[in-house]
Amino acid sequence: MNNSNPKIIFVHNTPMWYRRPFFNLLGQIYDINFIFTHMNISKEIYGVELDNKIEGMENTNYMVIKNYFKIAWGAIIESFGNYDIFVGGSWDSLPEIVETAFYFTISKFRRKKFIIWSEDWSWKIKSRKRKLIKPFVRFIIKNSDAILVPGTKQKECTIYLGSKREKIFIMPNASNFSSEENFSIDIKNKLMIKNKKIILFVGRLVKQKGVDYLLKAFSRLKMEQDDIALVIIGTGEYEDELKEMVKDLKIEGDVYFLGQIDNRLLTYYYTNSEVCIVPSITDGMVDAWAFVVNEAMYCGKPVIATDAVGSAFDMIKNGKNGFIVPEKNSDALYDSMKIILSDEKLRKEMGMESKKIIEKGFKYENMIEGFSKAVEYVKNK
Numbered sequence: 001m002n003n004s005n006p007k008i009i010f011v012h013n014t015p016m017w018y019r020r021p022f023f024n025l026l027g028q029i030y031d032i033n034f035i036f037t038h039m040n041i042s043k044e045i046y047g048v049e050l051d052n053k054i055e056g057m058e059n060t061n062y063m064v065i066k067n068y069f070k071i072a073w074g075a076i077i078e079s080f081g082n083y084d085i086f087v088g089g090s091w092d093s094l095p096e097i098v099e100t101a102f103y104f105t106i107s108k109f110r111r112k113k114f115i116i117w118s119e120d121w122s123w124k125i126k127s128r129k130r131k132l133i134k135p136f137v138r139f140i141i142k143n144s145d146a147i148l149v150p151g152t153k154q155k156e157c158t159i160y161l162g163s164k165r166e167k168i169f170i171m172p173n174a175s176n177f178s179s180e181e182n183f184s185i186d187i188k189n190k191l192m193i194k195n196k197k198i199i200l201f202v203g204r205l206v207k208q209k210g211v212d213y214l215l216k217a218f219s220r221l222k223m224e225q226d227d228i229a230l231v232i233i234g235t236g237e238y239e240d241e242l243k244e245m246v247k248d249l250k251i252e253g254d255v256y257f258l259g260q261i262d263n264r265l266l267t268y269y270y271t272n273s274e275v276c277i278v279p280s281i282t283d284g285m286v287d288a289w290a291f292v293v294n295e296a297m298y299c300g301k302p303v304i305a306t307d308a309v310g311s312a313f314d315m316i317k318n319g320k321n322g323f324i325v326p327e328k329n330s331d332a333l334y335d336s337m338k339i340i341l342s343d344e345k346l347r348k349e350m351g352m353e354s355k356k357i358i359e360k361g362f363k364y365e366n367m368i369e370g371f372s373k374a375v376e377y378v379k380n381k
Helices: 020-029 040-046 073-078 094-109 128-143 152-160 211-222 239-248 263-271 291-298 330-341 344-361 364-379
Strands: 007-012 031-036 062-064 085-087 113-117 146-149 168-170 197-202 228-233 255-259 275-278 303-306 322-325
Touching (some): 007 073, 031 073, 094 113, 094 128, 113 128, 146 364, 197 211, 197 291, 197 330, 211 330, 228 263, 239 255, 263 291, 322 330, 330 344
Parallel strands (some): 031 062, 085 113, 146 168
16 A cells, blocks of 8 residues: 555445535545446435536546446446555445445455445334344444544444444534525515514425424414414425425415525525424434534524434534434424524524534534544554
8 A cells, every 4th residue: 555645446326515525625635536326316315416527526536337237337346446445335225235245345355445434323223124234234344444424423323333443433524505606585585574583494305304393393383473484495205295284284374385495595595594493203214414404504503403313413512502302302393493583692692603513523624634534544554
């Protein structure tokens, strides 16, 4: 291995917009080649279709691999190539399990260093899938040269799966997003809710996101406060059911389903809101991170998230910049929203604290620091 500047292959499923600044920074520091293997994930999760020419990565070495029978065989072939450190691997789906088995085996056979990047923290949840693949995951975790995780929950989970503490490195998730430079949007005026306080939800409308619990909490709060509105950004299979629920709760005039919003314009929805809610629940798995927390805090907003949200435990300081509440608990959501919405001074203080937390520990520079520590560790092993 070239200890001064090792050659790195970094395999990842898709270059989402919030990852590209991180990848670009890595490309400026290391001799690194990125391989993206499952570009369809962007469309499946966020409704954003990416092509092989990735905006914002023009000066970074990367390749997009086609799938055959849903497996990125081209990436497996690349694992026979010229590199010192291999970064990648996942077990979210059967194709990714197959790919990871090849990456790991080939890297180890060739005496290359292997670093896994895992955001998983729900291995104590019982399911047939988890039971079946747990021996495989334990083996990969135990025998990887280093492990990158975004937060403390993921670190605890990795230790539970058999990893030594010293080879786990926290690479905190960062998310930034651009906005249109030539104009701003007065969201409250646009929605004709000028004198109301906005409670904001941003995310997919699927069962795991727990929006039904938020609606129940909002309905209760609405009976006490007339100056509030709930804005819901996102689409998903649960949308029609949620709209029916809004009718049943008789809160139609105060809940706004806005559908998918261009990421460049999301800034204005965050900045025009009073509080952002992330009411996720455990539905087969937990919410691994939830970048909405990063985005809302970046815009200086208090955040209420449940204990099914991975980022909450690292980013929300209870009572300081928001609250962590038990999942599937509308009463707890109601209590937290009421506290924040009834005290303007507290909201401002919480918003300032959110920005401080972001600036201190959740910038792309912090991700680079975590990555670099892992690289140094495997270089000296």
